[in-house]
Amino acid sequence: MPSMASNNSSTHTAKSEFYARRQEIEKHRKALPIAAAEKRLLEEVRNNDILIIVGETGSGKTTQLPQYLFNGGFCRSGGIIGITQPRRVAAVTVAKRVAEECGVPLGQKVGYAIRFDDLTSNSTRIKYMTDGLLLREALLDPYLSKYSVIIVDEAHERTVHTDVLLGLLKTVQKTRSLGARDIVNSDNKKDENGTLLEKDNGIQNTSILKHCQSTKLSPLKLIIMSASLDAQGFSDYFGGARAVHVQGRQFPVDILYTNQPETDYVDAALITIFQIHLEESPGDILVFLTGQEEIESIERLVQDRLPKLPESKRKLLVVPIFASLPSEKQMKVFMLAPVGFRKVILATNIAETSVTIPGIKYVIDPGMVKVRTYDASTGIEPLIIVKTSKAQALQRSGRAGREGPGKCYRLYPENEFEKLKDSTTAEIKRCNLSNVVLQLKALGIDDIVGFDFIEKPDRMAVIKSMELLFLLGALTEESKLSDPVGHQMSRLPLDPIYSKALIVASQFNCLEEMLIVVAMLSVESIFYAPREKLDESRTALKSFSSTDGDHLTLLNVYRASEEFLEKSKQVNSKEKAEKNLRKWCKENFINSRSLKHARDIHSQIRRNVEQMGLQITSCGDDMLPFRRCLAASFFLSAALKQPDGTYRALSSGLTVQIHPSSVLFRMKPECIIFDELVRTNQNYIRNVSRIDYLWLAELAPQFFALQE
Numbered sequence: 274m275p276s277m278a279s280n281n282s283s284t285h286t287a288k289s290e291f292y293a294r295r296q297e298i299e300k301h302r303k304a305l306p307i308a309a310a311e312k313r314l315l316e317e318v319r320n321n322d323i324l325i326i327v328g329e330t331g332s333g334k335t336t337q338l339p340q341y342l343f344n345g346g347f348c349r350s351g352g353i354i355g356i357t358q359p360r361r362v363a364a365v366t367v368a369k370r371v372a373e374e375c376g377v378p379l380g381q382k383v384g385y386a387i388r389f390d391d392l393t394s395n396s397t398r399i400k401y402m403t404d405g406l407l408l409r410e411a412l413l414d415p416y417l418s419k420y421s422v423i424i425v426d427e428a429h430e431r432t433v434h435t436d437v438l439l440g441l442l443k444t445v446q447k448t449r450s451l452g453a454r455d456i457v458n459s460d461n462k463k464d465e466n467g468t469l470l471e472k473d474n475g476i477q478n479t480s481i482l483k484h485c486q487s488t489k490l491s492p493l494k495l496i497i498m499s500a501s502l503d504a505q506g507f508s509d510y511f512g513g514a515r516a517v518h519v520q521g522r523q524f525p526v527d528i529l530y531t532n533q534p535e536t537d538y539v540d541a542a543l544i545t546i547f548q549i550h551l552e553e554s555p556g557d558i559l560v561f562l563t564g565q566e567e568i569e570s571i572e573r574l575v576q577d578r579l580p581k582l583p584e585s586k587r588k589l590l591v592v593p594i595f596a597s598l599p600s601e602k603q604m605k606v607f608m609l610a611p612v613g614f615r616k617v618i619l620a621t622n623i624a625e626t627s628v629t630i631p632g633i634k635y636v637i638d639p640g641m642v643k644v645r646t647y648d649a650s651t652g653i654e655p656l657i658i659v660k661t662s663k664a665q666a667l668q669r670s671g672r673a674g675r676e677g678p679g680k681c682y683r684l685y686p687e688n689e690f691e692k693l694k695d696s697t698t699a700e701i702k703r704c705n706l707s708n709v710v711l712q713l714k715a716l717g718i719d720d721i722v723g724f725d726f727i728e729k730p731d732r733m734a735v736i737k738s739m740e741l742l743f744l745l746g747a748l749t750e751e752s753k754l755s756d757p758v759g760h761q762m763s764r765l766p767l768d769p770i771y772s773k774a775l776i777v778a779s780q781f782n783c784l785e786e787m788l789i790v791v792a793m794l795s796v797e798s799i800f801y802a803p804r805e806k807l808d809e810s811r812t813a814l815k816s817f818s819s820t821d822g823d824h825l826t827l828l829n830v831y832r833a834s835e836e837f838l839e840k841s842k843q844v845n846s847k848e849k850a851e852k853n854l855r856k857w858c859k860e861n862f863i864n865s866r867s868l869k870h871a872r873d874i875h876s877q878i879r880r881n882v883e884q885m886g887l888q889i890t891s892c893g894d895d896m897l898p899f900r901r902c903l904a905a906s907f908f909l910s911a912a913l914k915q916p917d918g919t920y921r922a923l924s925s926g927l928t929v930q931i932h933p934s935s936v937l938f939r940m941k942p943e944c945i946i947f948d949e950l951v952r953t954n955q956n957y958i959r960n961v962s963r964i965d966y967l968w969l970a971e972l973a974p975q976f977f978a979l980q981e
């Protein structure tokens with residue numbers, strides 16, 4: 274019968290496509306430079322409990338090593354191979370790729386887990402995750418007992434989470450080795466109960482050892498990996514651990530430099546995009562920029578210029594990717610462009626390491642990156658734009674040459690490259706440490722200064738952050754985590770001040786409102802004001818603005834958007850309603866991407882506080898409790914008006930000014946709290962709300978009584 278015949282043939286086609294794809298993948302895997310080193314690497318891991326692996330970008334470290342270890346029997350007794358990544362997008366996309374290479378559905382043998390998104394199951398043996406997530410797992414399972422191997426990938430990035438994790442893993446690894454060895458043959462020192470005595474990294478290891486002995490935990494294999502790693506430094510830190518190099522890269526990447534330094538790198542990037550598009554052979558372009566605003570401005574400029582090109586040259590598809598973009602939008606960059614189109618990806622350093630973006634042949638690297646810095650003496654955390662390190666430049670160029678030869682356009686002269694720092698300053702050296710301290714305390718590590726970090730944070734920064742946590746009520750006078758506030762705060766994946774605000778809000782009966790405001794404060798630029806439509810955008814803002822300040826204004830925006838969406842959903846499909854909301858955002862000069870991100874964060878933190886058993890109630894129309902709650906939570910950033918119209922920040926003594934984007938810019942109330950201090954040519958404060966000065970001593974006596 275014809276229909277039978279066609280069914281059969283379509284099954285045949287599907288089958289042969291499947292086998293063709295598997296063959297293609299197998300061929301690709303065998304061609305990777307790391308493939309020649311498979312046996313050697315397995316031997317090295319068998320012989321060394323800690324191993325450092327350095328290999329070129331694209332050589333196959335992240336995708337292949339876990340598979341080699343799995344096939345080499347490292348999961349035989351049920352253990353999991355955990356691979357950490359500094360970024361969520363890398364954890365997700367690499368896991369997808371490896372699942373495909375293994376020919377299994379994602380979430381079975383191969384899975385990933387990132388904050389609020391866990392695609393693993395009992396059968397998962399190769400698990401990709403963010404370094405922050407593994408740290409959170411350590412809170413519940415200090416021995417990381419389900420892992421037989423942990424690979425810390427992209428260790429060169431030296432995020433705070435990676436650094437804390439390295440210190441923690443050093444201890445866990447040592448303890449698990451000792452525990453396991455002791456079961457077999459013990460001549461180690463023991464206490465009267467026969468438990469090994471060992472105190473390391475501030476953790477009382479006797480209990481860990483006891484556990485290791487009772488559960489017969491096997492030693493943990495620890496692998497530190499990167500393409501651009503100071504192998505010696507890492508080896509020294511891990512007591513002379515063995516370092517191996519995997520030679521070779523799959524495809525060449527031509528590096529091109531400019532003759533002269535560029536005065537405006539954004540403009541230079543724009544010109545280079547069009548030059549490549551008009552003159553070079555097919556292949557997609559990846560451009561590294563410093564942030565959402567820069568990306569959105571180039572996106573508009575490219576769109577503006579496209580219609581001026583000849584019809585045949587207009588097939589250019591611009592796709593942005595930055596951290597605060599919802600993940601389903603981030604995933605768009607991994608989709609192939611429609612036939613005949615060239616894709617231009619505008620990315621922050623989120624796409625710098627680990628990821629393979631299909632189709633990328635050209636990389637444009639202006640050599641700049643936005644980083645958060647920290648001034649412990651004032652508590653200011655300005656975001657500044659700085660030059661990348663050599664390691665970052667190498668990673669960026671490594672995003673090309675993954676599927677074929679590539680080109681990287683560095684928008685600076687070659688001699689400038691030589692002047693760059695070898696590696697990026699570790700984040701722990703330049704950030705507010707209150708979150709780190711809170712996490713370490715929650716892990717039972719009380720001696721923060723004595724903790725064996727690969728690079729010690731500044732002592733002053735540690736002390737400042739302990740002070741801050743004490744003032745927020747998270748630490749006791751003995752510097753222990755307080756109960757319940759400190760413990761609750763450590764469970765919330767937020768900046769400690771926001772976590773505290775949520776806890777306080779449950780007492781002020783306005784948690785409903787605070788959840789929204791914290792979500793809105795957690796995203797970049799809710800409002801946008803294009804220069805050519807400044808008046809219109811101001812008028813739009815007025816319809817939401819509250820004379821009490823920006824926090825209530827943000828609340829109004831969120832609620833108005835929810836109301837709009839609900840109404841739209843009553844008469845439209847969900848997709849249509851979402852589309853209408855984007856239109857509504859545009860009309861009201863609201864950044865729909867940021868708003869969507871805030872809605873996601875809102876539902877996530879709402880789930881968190883529900884799990885913690887906090888009371889979610891609303892203060893209704895009376896905003897007084899909410900404003901008092903703002904004062905009780907943000908008292909460390911209270912400021913008083915001075916005769917000249919500037920403000921004095923009460924905790925740092927700095928002179929600050931309300932940012933022109935604030936609804937209180939002209940009103941200038943006597944006493945305010947603010948969320949953020951931005952340092953440009955002035956100290957500007959953003960997200961400002963009016964409070965009553967007398968509330969400060971009443972609601973934060975621990976701070977304002979100390980001041981007198």
Ligand SMILES: Nc1ncnc2c1ncn2[C@@H]1O[C@H](COP(=O)(O)OP(=O)(O)OP(=O)(O)O)[C@@H](O)[C@H]1O
Nearest residue numbers: 330331332333334335336337370500627629675676
């Ligand atoms: N999602 C993907 N789609 C297509 N090919 C991929 C994908 N992920 C990896 N590959 C291929 O596998 C190769 C090895 O990637 P892998 O991430 O394992 O390298 P790596 O050595 O870890 O690189 P890096 O140091 O840059 O993270 C890539 O160069 C690419 O050819």
